[in-house]
Amino acid sequence: MVGIILASHGEFANGILQSGAMIFGDQPDVKAVTLQPSEGPDDLKAKIEAAIATFENQDEVLFLVDLWGGTPFNQSNGIINGHEDKWAIVTGLNLPMLIEAYASRMSMTSAHEIATHICEVARDGVKTQPATLEPKKEKEEVVTKQTAGAIPEGTVLGDGHIKYVLARVDTRLLHGQVATTWTKTTQPNRIIVVSDSVAHDDLRKKMIEQAAPPGVKANVVPIDKMIQVAKDPRFGNTKAMLLFETPQDALRAIKGGVDIKELNIGSMAHSLGKVVVNKAIAMNQDDIKTLEELKEMGVTFDVRKVPADSKENMDNLLKKAKAELKNS
Structure with missing residues (x-):
């Protein structure tokens, strides 16, 4: 199973770990690592390395980090040096991303594969209500829809059984x-x-x-x-x-x-x-x-x-x- 590091400024990583457990249940080989105001980069690096050492499989590790360019990202990026063929970092951590990562571990065995997959889900998780507040895309995709109307009564689809x-x-x-x-x-x-x-x-x-x-x-x-x-x-x-x-x-x-x-x-x-x-x-x-x-x-x-x-x-x-x- 791919190990997951959640890394953040402050308690965000601990909070989202708890939120994920409420929705998906407690997960093995997932560790939250936080950078506290009194700590420096070396402190965070030591925490990340200690967390990885607890994973059953240390060949495949996925880092889910709060912010590109911040200390949690920079230290994670230094740690994956030499492991780029197996390990991966995704920034912009949000709850849809974390839940999708948990679900993906059931069928995907590669940190690279999961990293690619969860990015789209993380973006789709950002929505507005009312929907009219959604920003307009510069280039709207043209989708042609065929309106077939109601399926005639008596039509059998598939084997006919829901x-x-x-x-x-x-x-x-x-x-x-x-x-x-x-x-x-x-x-x-x-x-x-x-x-x-x-x-x-x-x-x-x-x-x-x-x-x-x-x-x-x-x-x-x-x-x-x-x-x-x-x-x-x-x-x-x-x-x-x-x-x-x-x-x-x-x-x-x-x-x-x-x-x-x-x-x-x-x-x-x-x-x-x-x-x-x-x-x-x-x-x-x-x-x-x-x-x-x-x-x-x-x-x-x-x-x-x-x-x-x-x-x-x-x-x-x-x-x-x-x-x-x-x-x-």
């Missing part, structure tokens, strides 16, 4: 961990939030659609509409990530014919009448009943917030919830 790369229960629906970590891991071409309440809330619906990561379209549909989509052969080329607010919504969709074999349980928020069973999940009697019914239907559970987490055992969590509710 593919579910992930089905997840998450009270927060589409947020950073989902839009980055899970999207990179499962590679959907469409994210579908399946919720009656959100589908009828124009503000929440708009916010979710705008939160979609680059290259992936997000839709919000009621549960009955998702049941129709699941049976429509026009979605045969769709690789979908389904997001449910509650296990009850997931159960209703599955009973209606949405062919989900495994359900990722990411978070179930605490509220009145629920008991906490781990850091992300709280349950009441209805949740227990729903999850047990899903289990009886043959649905398996993948209980974890991000792919890097270890999977938890749903039977143990249900047992704990029953005991807590009995004693409450």
Whole structure:
């Protein structure tokens, strides 16, 4: 695995390391190195060299640095002298860049390859809202789009069956961990939030659609509409990530014919009448009943917030919830 050095003036590197862990989970062979006001270039160089010495693979090292020409860059640039064939530096460190670097390590084994790849993602991560504030490019690319209109009903695309790369229960629906970590891991071409309440809330619906990561379209549909989509052969080329607010919504969709074999349980928020069973999940009697019914239907559970987490055992969590509710 490619080792990563995060280098910055002040505490920025430590902060972005923590932010990355919140979204992608704790990562091995990643070290934050900071230049403090009381320190000089030699102090920083010693820190960087000590950090690299902890990496399991010191042949491939990627330096993600805050600013071109600053001391963290200059010291990193001196250290890679003689290693240019394997090591690389990318400046302008931002959170999209870091998350993409983490994801890239899953499939890329070269620091050079990752460095080339993450630059475009880092640039695309700089956006404005409203979008009209985006600066105009000097040369606009001319793109010709063919408007085919709606695909005729009855058309069969692909094998006629929608593919579910992930089905997840998450009270927060589409947020950073989902839009980055899970999207990179499962590679959907469409994210579908399946919720009656959100589908009828124009503000929440708009916010979710705008939160979609680059290259992936997000839709919000009621549960009955998702049941129709699941049976429509026009979605045969769709690789979908389904997001449910509650296990009850997931159960209703599955009973209606949405062919989900495994359900990722990411978070179930605490509220009145629920008991906490781990850091992300709280349950009441209805949740227990729903999850047990899903289990009886043959649905398996993948209980974890991000792919890097270890999977938890749903039977143990249900047992704990029953005991807590009995004693409450």
